[in-house]
Amino acid sequence: MSDTASSSPxxxxxxxxxxxxxxxxxxxxxxxxxxHHYTVGGELEVEDVEVLDESVESVVCHWCGxxxxxxxxxxxxxxxxx
Numbered sequence: 001m002s003d004t005a006s007s008s009p010x011x012x013x014x015x016x017x018x019x020x021x022x023x024x025x026x027x028x029x030x031x032x033x034x035x036h037h038y039t040v041g042g043e044l045e046v047e048d049v050e051v052l053d054e055s056v057e058s059v060v061c062h063w064c065g066x067x068x069x070x071x072x073x074x075x076x077x078x079x080x081x082x
Contacts (some may be wrong), residue, residue, distance in 0.1 A: 015061035017069035023062035024070065030054045 013024050031053040037045045060067040 002017055002040040011056075012073040013059055013070050014073050015064060015066065015070050017066050018061060019065040020061050020063045022038075024063050025058075025060045028054060 002025060011019070014021050015024075032049050032051050034049040035047045037047055039045070058067055059070045059072075061070055
């Protein structure tokens with residue numbers, strides 16, 4: 001089974017309210033195309049998943065529960081922070 005999350009670019013977040021860098025609740029809408037392969041016994045295996053469109057609806061800090069203070073880190077910021 002293919003993993004659709006690995007096809008997305010890696011994005012890092014930071015909560016400016018509590019300093020969290022590691023735990024976020026991310027709500028995403030994703031449109032995909034996938035090959036569905038059924039065995040003779042009726043078992044489904046999903047293969048070759050391609051993400052056609054993806055949008056992040058919200059990002060909320062898992063620690064303090066705020067979404068207003070979460071910012072996306074630039075590549076340079078992520079290297080310094082992490």
